[in-house]
Amino acid sequence: MTDNTRDLVILGGGLVGMTLALAAAKKGMSSHVIDRADPAELTAEGFDDRATAISTASWHLFENIGIAEGLDQFACDIAAIAVTDQNKPGRLDFVPGEGGGTLGRMFPNRRLRLALFEAAAKEPLINWVAKANVTERQRSEYGVAAVLADGQKLKGRLMIAAEGRQSPTRDQAGISIAKWDYKHRAIIAGLTHEKPHGNVAWEIFYPAGPFALLPLNDDADGTHRSSLVWTVSEADGAGVMKLGDRAFLAEVEKRMGGVLGKVKTVGHRSSWPLGFHHTAKITSERLALIGDSAHGIHPIAGQGLNLGLRDVGALVEVLADGARLGLDPGDPELLKRYETWRGLDSFMVALATDGLTRLFGVRGKTASAVRRLGMAAVQRTPMLKSFFMDEARGVSGDLPEILRA
CATH class of the missing domain: 3.50.50.60 (FAD/NAD(P)-binding domain)
Known part of the structure; x- marks a missing residue:
């Protein structure tokens, strides 16, 4: 050229x-x-x-x-x-x-x-x-x-x-x-958990929005991993992001209904407007x-x-x-x-x-x-x-x- x-x-x-x-x-x-x-x-x-x-x-x-x-x-x-x-x-x-x-x-x-x-x-x-x-x-x-x-x-x-x-x-x-604005935020984080996910993606619907658990590859040491996409109202978004890890995991486990067993750790959390x-x-x-x-x-x-x-x-x-x-x-x-x-x-x-x-x-x-x-x-x-x-x-x-x- x-x-x-x-x-x-x-x-x-x-x-x-x-x-x-x-x-x-x-x-x-x-x-x-x-x-x-x-x-x-x-x-x-x-x-x-x-x-x-x-x-x-x-x-x-x-x-x-x-x-x-x-x-x-x-x-x-x-x-x-x-x-x-x-x-x-x-x-x-x-x-x-x-x-x-x-x-x-x-x-x-x-x-x-x-x-x-x-x-x-x-x-x-x-x-x-x-x-x-x-x-x-x-x-x-x-x-x-x-x-x-x-x-x-x-x-x-x-x-x-x-x-x-x-x-x-x-x-x-x-x-x-x-x-238009849904007045929702997606809270995204990586999780490690007790049970294997079996390559199943979970979409659990709540009135505030969907709660999704998406399968990821296990770590090299066999630790089971998933990606969380949790939709919350705009009004609750800041509060959820400020929760300590223990409180955050307790809220996540409550919504999971035991499908992946006990949640062990949570990675970096990010929040995105929807x-x-x-x-x-x-x-x-x-x-x-x-x-x-x-x-x-x-x-x-x-x-x-x-x-x-x-x-x-x-x-x-x-x-x-x-x-x-x-x-x-x-x-x-x-x-x-x-x-x-x-x-x-x-x-x-x-x-x-x-x-x-x-x-x-x-x-x-x-x-x-x-x-x-x-x-x-x-x-x-x-x-x-x-x-x-x-x-x-x-x-x-x-x-x-x-x-x-």
């Missing part, structure tokens, strides 16, 4: 943005990836103790971009999902049949970042600019550019907003957004939104990152198809196809998670009894259970080729 113009200018080098850059490179597309954060801080021990459920389809994406082999040793399979309403009778179990594989894999966020960052550093089609602040975003019918605080001007043909929920690129483009947002559209002139820049959902079903990775797969397929026809990555018809493909699917997933949040948040014995009757009906209906398991795996609907085995 005679100048620094690349196919894509990706603003945001997190899990979704960097996956896009790697997936695009596999199709021969070059990119600038610009991120404010310091990758050394993001991958430091203890910086982010969260763990993420990776669906079957997302795992295929990781296989197809070449990072799955290095990640495999850190995966903890989700062999089953158990759903209960306050540990009362009427439990719903999702267990794949023989040969059905897993319902996903759990990974520490740090390991996902390390795998993506190491692959990106080796990829010549990716120009990764970290610790950079974008001072100006330029888009016209002829191309796009990001001007950095140090004076660099990185040019491309299509701008991608992958900056997360507070995306300045989305806001600058004037894309309207529907959003809200919903969804944009009216996900494209503009030479601009596409992916991941949380376009949609933010409740973690109730563990689909947030996976939804963003489906955006990645669809966008890369659309752009690769266009390249074969000699079309520019910013061609309006290509962006229209991406909008059509992802707009409805992401909206339906967002509505479903919002509906579940509200359904299980209705208080009272009658509401609990109705929910448990509904779960019992699903438990007895193999077709419905298969549908929900396919949704959890991310293998339903019009799936991009890069998310297939």
Whole structure:
């Protein structure tokens, strides 16, 4: 190249943005990836103790971009999902049949970042600019550019907003957004416990919100580990975070109902506000939104990152198809196809998670009894259970080729 113009200018080098850059490179597309954060801080021990459920389809994406082999040793399979309403009778179990594989894999966020960052550093089609602040975003019918605080001007043909929920690129483009605050916080911590988890993910619903126990690999000495995602009201969040370890563990054990035995230790606790947002559209002139820049959902079903990775797969397929026809990555018809493909699917997933949040948040014995009757009906209906398991795996609907085995 005679100048620094690349196919894509990706603003945001997190899990979704960097996956896009790697997936695009596999199709021969070059990119600038610009991120404010310091990758050394993001991958430091203890910086982010969260763990993420990776669906079957997302795992295929990781296989197809070449990072799955290095990640495999850190995966903890989700062999089953158990759903209960306050540990009362009427439990719903999702267990794949023989040969059905897993319902996903759990990974520490740090390991996902390390795998993506190491692959990106080796990829010549990716120009990764970290610790950079974008001072100006330029888009016209002829191309796009990001001007950095140090004076660099990185040019491309299509701008991608992958900056997360507070995306300045989305806001600058004037894309309207529907959003609301659940007035809940997710308390996240790693736990060690007495009983093995058996690769079962637990989703225990309480009126204040879901209480999830997600399986992690045992420590080298055989200590059993899980990741806790405990939703509490905004009013209670600060108090829960201030509890001493002994009091915190007592509250956790009370809600667990003995499913993992005695809780031994708790790791670093973090607290995250929960809200919903969804944009009216996900494209503009030479601009596409992916991941949380376009949609933010409740973690109730563990689909947030996976939804963003489906955006990645669809966008890369659309752009690769266009390249074969000699079309520019910013061609309006290509962006229209991406909008059509992802707009409805992401909206339906967002509505479903919002509906579940509200359904299980209705208080009272009658509401609990109705929910448990509904779960019992699903438990007895193999077709419905298969549908929900396919949704959890991310293998339903019009799936991009890069998310297939």
